[in-house]
Amino acid sequence: MARVDFAFGAPDRLRMACTVAQRHYTAGRALVVYSRDALTLARIDRLLWGFEATAFLPHVAATDPLAPATVVWLADQVPATPPAGAALPAWLINLDADCPPGIQAYERVLEIVSDDPDDRQAARARWRVYQAAGHDLHAHDVSGRA
Template sequence: MARIDFAFGAPDRLRMACEVIRKHYLAGRGLVVYTQDKQKLARFDRLLWGFDATAFIPHVLADDPLAGQTAVLLTAADPIPPAPKDGGLEPWLVNLDLNCAPGAERFERVLEIVSNHDDDKQAARERWRQYKEGGHSLHAHDVSGRA
């Protein structure tokens, strides 16, 4: 089963996802970002390009011809873990959907970022319950103090 990390209290869920992805990308880890909401995925794509003037995080859609050479993949389809790049670290899943990502158990680790919005918190509680019932290892982190 996967380790599922919930980061609760994010001031801005998508911006914090950008920060998390930058941290892991710089550490050499590949990531798959999932949401079935194609509009949210497009917003996140634009945000990832411009959330920081000095950051560059190469990313493409998972079905792009360059996906095999790109560390961060975005998908609205069932996420599939790619092979690690050049014998590197196993890719992790970043779930930006309000539901559990299909096939989460195929990933070593799943990152869930939760804002303070009531709808987001309620959806996260349901995902927590489902992951727990699925036998995953759950971990909670309070990120409300981060800018």
């Protein structure tokens, strides 16, 4: 079973996903950023191009011909085979409202949750699904209020 980390209280879910992706990319970890929502993937794509003045994170769609040479993928379906070529095993960042299917190939799943009531409610539902499936769950307060 995968370890699933919930980061609760993110002020900006997509910006936090970029920060996390940058940190793990720099450390040598492959990542898949998953959402079935095309608008969410388009927004994260734009943010990854320059979410900070000096930050560019090389990334492609999981279906792109350059995907085998890139370790950060944006995906609307969870790839059965994660990106290769990184020093550390792949993680999956879930930006979808539901649990991603087929996470067995991933060492960890990261759920980033904002303070939005709908987002929190969807995260609680995902927590219960992961829990029922026997995944190792961890919660982290990233709001900075504690």
